[in-house]
Amino acid sequence: MARMTEQDDPVTLAEAPVRRLTMVEAINDALDVMLERDPDVIVLGEDVGYFGGVFRCTAGLQAKYGKARVFDTPISECGIIGVAVGMGAYGLRPVPEIQFADYIYPGLDQLVSEAARLRYRSAGEFIAPITVRSPFGGGIFGGQTHSQSPEALFTHVAGLKTVIPATPHDAKGLLIAAIEDNDPVIFFEPKRIYNGPFDGYYERPARPWKDHPDSAVPEGYYRIPLGRARIVREGTAMTVLAYGTMVHVAEAVCREKGIDAEILDLRTLVPLDIEAVESSVEKTGRCLVIHEATRTSGFGAELVALVQERCFYHLEAPIERVTGFDTPYPHSLEWAYFPGPIRIGEAMDKLLGE
């Protein structure tokens, strides 16, 4: 069972009924809760309205809240994010969906030069309290235009927060916190684990979320603060820093190999929970960084640098880094690209000197 770190706000509805939800259902639930609670919340994006989104994350919301609160948009990511920034300036709290993270690039100027900078350049007169939701990552045979993990493009931008959930429980609580946050948040949803906790062993039967403890999602409102990592499992052999799908892959590899690693699900990349990282690495003396994104200038490079700068004298072995390859995400060779159990297992062995 995943454990919340001590600093986490207690779930306010501890007594609330708990359902078993997929990540899609949990995200839908978070949007439902926020549309209900806050009349400023607006959901917009391609196919999110009547149809309910290509991944069904917004299913039923337009029928419940009306076309002025949940609506379809033209196929224009620049426009979607640009109008969301304008709505935020008006005082609304828009939650635009970009259908695939791979499609976000036409909106980059509006995110990087505008949303991220409004508060700073206007000295707080205007803010962009928007949460850009977007499915990211591979493992669904999406080819190079439906599989990318571009989080490092956003963590590199001053003024943006980047959040990536790994479980239905966290997806709901983090999305609520992101929507309530007064800064622009990039909320990347690992689409490979929308409907089940994929562990990287693609040749085995898929598992549904209902068998996973973190699919227990309380009804109603609760938030998981941004900037706090989650200890997925405690351990002493090494610290594994991961997020999104790779949390589950790392967990499975530890299980298969019988390695007593401490796995941290970072949950928020910016602002990063540096204390959780430091205290774990100081305890274990070894560190493995994992992400699915391409390697060069990936967020893993930042993590490796931070651990080296801050924990060097606690390290007993060079930090290891497991990532996707520096190629576009291939279609037929998807599993050769994916940083799966073999690549992670090798890195763990190396870290342990085996």
Next chain:
Amino acid sequence: MSGASGDHGPGGANRPRLALHVPEPRYRPGDKVDYSWLAIPEAGVQPRPDETCDPAETHPLCTGLIRVLGDDGRAHGPWDPRLSPDLLRRMLRDMALTRAFDERMYRLQRQGKTSFYLKCTGEEATSVAAAHALASDDMVFPSYRQQGILIARGYPLLEMVNQIYSNRADKLKGRQLPILYSSRAHSFFTISGNLATQYPQAVGWAMASAIRHDSRIAASWIGEGSTAEGDFHSAATFAAVYNAPVILNVVNNQWAISSFSGFAGAERTTFAARAIGYGIAGLRVDGNDALAVHAATRWAADRARANAGPTLIEHFTYRAEGHSTSDDPSAYRSAQEREEWPLGDPIARLKDHLVALGEWSEERHAAMDHELAEQVREATREAEKNGILGHGLHHPFHTMFEDVFEDLPWHLEEQAAQAIRERQAKWPE
């Protein structure tokens, strides 16, 4: 290889070789300028459809030119907004103040008191007259050449100069390039240095206003050069799709730094004609005619408030000065263009109109100019007490790290400590 030559192969014969067309302006430095090719309709001849008309009714106006002020100094035709002499004098004063401010700030930049300045000489009507046609709480999303809106809305000159000097009193804490103002209290959105981004934002603000059943509308300004950006197309598409209560102004001042309007498509059609493709209302106005600008803006504002949708307005004008203090237009265009510009000067034309009405005189105008110059001088003197750029009177170091996020995260705390250590190393006192 025969196909590559263009002389042989299927479909290749009997045709000229392909040739790339690269637009070229009519006049380069030293060229004699003759604008007789430019068709300028008489003032008063353009029809004025009802504000709630079908967009198609406006489409003939997208290739015409709405003009009110004639060469006789009189207002003509159905677009005459019939403004009171008091309002006309106020518009004249705001335009003259904008010009006086530009003149002074340009000189102060040349004296090294700040890094950058940008004038709007010749284009004052496109912002001042438009601002007077909007409600004061209609939200404007300007580009960088609409300082006239702030002046028309009564924003203190002192605050403008503080911003230009990036001094310790600058409300934007010295973070922005000079002239990239922001004033929420004046419903004036923070100006971006990235072009065209304000266009979809204005549409989004207008959509929000409609979602909330508000009565306020949004207006944005863009240069003709920036209409080539994708943001322009996104904005116009969203405005059309959601029938947003927004006015999309294109200030066609003929030049985008050194690139003439042909590089944004002006050789093919007008910028107002973009409205035809989106199926929204479009107007093309004489941007040097304050009455025409006021009338078109009021028409579009009334239309938006009546839930009749967006309007694209092209203001046909001329950038009488360089792009900015970093530009020298004599390197790429003929100096005669300004002198020969057939639509005249917006301030002179409004002045002549007031004189023709018997509501103004050369003497009063000269006295006003004198008074405005003094007002600007006083504002700059006052601002200099708060410091000029690079002379040490700036906001505290720590403010560099504030407002990146609502709260200061650990990594910015650490970097702020570093900046302060560096400061102490350089200035131990």
